[in-house]
Amino acid sequence: MAGALFRFTTTVSPSRRPSSSAPMMVNTSSSQSYRTTADAAIEIHLKQAILIRHPLPVYEPMHHLIFAAPRTAAPALCIAACELVGCHRDQAIAAASAIHLMHAASYTHEHMQLTHRPDRKPAMIHHKYGPNIELLISDGIVPFAMELLTQSDDPIRNNSERILRVIVEITRAFGSQGVVEGQYYELQQSALNDGGSSQRERNERAVEKKEGRLHACGAACGAIIGGGSELEVEKLRRYGFNVGKIIKILSEYEGEKDERFVKIVEEMRNLGLEELKGFEEEKIEAIRSFVNP
Template sequence: MKAVKQGLLPCFNLLQLQGEKIIKEAEEENTQKEMSFDFKAYMLQKGNFVNQALDNAVTLKEPQKIHEAMRYSLLAGGKRVRPILCIAACELVGGNESMAMPSACAVEMIHTMSLIHDDLPCMDNDDLRRGKPTNHKVFGENVAVLAGDALLAFAFEYMANATVGVSPARVIQAITELAKDIGAEGLVAGQVVDILSAGLSDVGLEHLEFIHVHKTAALLEGAVVIGAILGGGTEEQVEKLRKFARCIGLLFQVVDDILDVTMSSQELGKTAGKDLVADKATYPKLLGLEKAREFAEKLNTEAKEQLAGFDAVKAAPLYALAEYIAHRQN
């Protein structure tokens, strides 16, 4: 019996080596497919689909002035990173674009609301957004506030009414997730702490991270997570994508801080250097420019590590989006 077992060992080792070779070849094939991914074409195609869906969702009707203000900021351009992340996450876990599109649009409506309100004189007092005069500069502060409010309300109405091919339970789960991400435990929390921190001399890294995990990362996280929920993702998949989104959300803000001190207003399409003028804590201010760049690369690496285990071809858009966020120029 011992002799038989010993005789089997070479066969077993051969099979093991063959198995390892197959796995390695599969990994190399996936890497090659990932590298061949056309990110620019993907972003252009998905961005056009999102723009068309937004145009169809928020139409001109009475009262015309408020709808003009809503559309002015919503359709003013932008990279559409958040809605595209939502769609990519949905497709990664087995869903399709049509399942995610209403929620992707809702995320962009909420993001636009946050920009309109953030630009107000009582907040950041900005005159320029996406290369155009800010909403309150065109329509007045009162209409700008109401345009943001209307976009926020309509976002959830649109998610609830326009989502197709998804169980009601998952739609409710997605709406609940998004509401939490932008409320007093999410985006609003970050904005409040950011306002209260202006001018403070003792703002440390932990404090700054709290602000940006909530103010910036929360909505990016929400976009990815609701996409995974709507696409039918398992609990494990949703949580891995949540961690991915948390990293790229913070990465987005670190890069934003870097660009604020290295780019011009014309290059950014918004006012450059405003954080320095307002004496706000930023990553370059606390870490120095080079250390801030190193931290950005660390977050980029950690984000992509969360995608291990997913199909490389389906995950390619998320890998590429992480790279884009890390190395964007505006």
């Protein structure tokens, strides 16, 4: 299940600057995981940014769809990568939030009632609104994600180029060569269901394009927004790619003890950990936890 590297070829080397404000603090118990803490910070940021206001027919369903979509590890991974390259998590909150918004829009599109497929697991979303509202409002979430991200442009931090790069990363990850392509392979798989190597290949490509690409985007965006070097960005992109595939495989085969899948996950875990070599040892514990979901 080896995947290709997804590279952004423009070379930008922003200097690392200290945050102009204190990092967002979230009260948590010591037993909470890093991802839980990061997700809590992202939710606070989104709830501050997305208020239910007039016109209510727009903002009420938008608020519902954004917070009803299931969480992925990609936004938290964005924050972890930013901290790993030496910056405070508050610098990555907007990017992490935008990734969740894009995921919420994509998930809503994929799980509208009119697109239900018998072979698919039940949607983890309550259909409070009709498919017409789900379609229109989820379309509106996409530009809102970009708006939220651009609002984090800060002359003091001199982060405009980084934000532009993150916008490109996110739109590519969710576009026709990313999540959308993965959804296409899943539809093919459902329609053909022909078994054999061709079906396995479509399944692998779907995982790489959806979960792999999504989490690669999260890690790369965190490194970019935190001012990481090109080498750090690419290492974390590859790390995130393996994280996404591990999470998907473990969710699909939860409870099974098939030695083949155990071996595949262990190989991907080792590949991911290999990418963390070279980073400061005392800083990698949080992000290393993502390969042990």
